[in-house]
Amino acid sequence: MLKAMALCKCPICTQGDMFKTPATNLKHFNELKTSCEVCGFMFMPEPGFYQISLFFTYAVGVAIFIVFWAATYWLLNDPPLWIYYWSISIPAVISAPWNLRYSKVIMLYLFGGVWDKGN
Ligand SMILES: [Zn+2]
Known part of the structure; x- marks a missing residue:
């Protein structure tokens, strides 16, 4: 499952x-x-589903x-501020x-109904 996440693969197949x-x-x-070409799983469970993934984007950015x-x-060894910036x-x-x-991948794997399908 982690390998599939890392490779951005379908969470079902x-x-x-x-x-x-x-x-x-x-x-x-x-x-x-739109959907998985192997098993047909819909990657967009509902409209606006991936808007919440911005929180994962923020967390990874931090x-x-x-x-x-x-x-x-x-x-x-604590250089000047401009070096930190770059x-x-x-x-x-x-x-x-x-x-x-990966924010979208995490969102789909956690909240896309994957666990309801027996995985
Ligand atoms: Zn699939």
């Missing part, structure tokens, strides 16, 4: 892809397929901030597509 394109496609990286702040503090904002921007995608 763990085979079908949830997203239309890879995360490196910056124009369409966050577009979900985690990235803390990790890179701590790494900058200890590895560079050492945190660059990883946050680069990881944004994965952050948004």
Whole structure:
């Protein structure tokens, strides 16, 4: 199940892809397929379902901030403020597509009715 989450696969059959394109496609990286092409599971349980995933996006963003702040503090021995700015904002921007995608994956796995189907 964790491997399927990491690979953004369907939570029911763990085979079908949830997203239309890879995360490196910056124009369409966050577009979900309507349903799983293997088992037919609907990736959009109800309208607006993924709006709550912004909380997961925020939590992951804060985690990235803390990790890179701590790494900058200890590895560079508390450098000037502008180095903190760049050492945190660059990883946050680069990881944004994965952050948004995994927020949707977490949302679907936790609240998409997956556990009601016997998994
Ligand atoms: Zn499936």
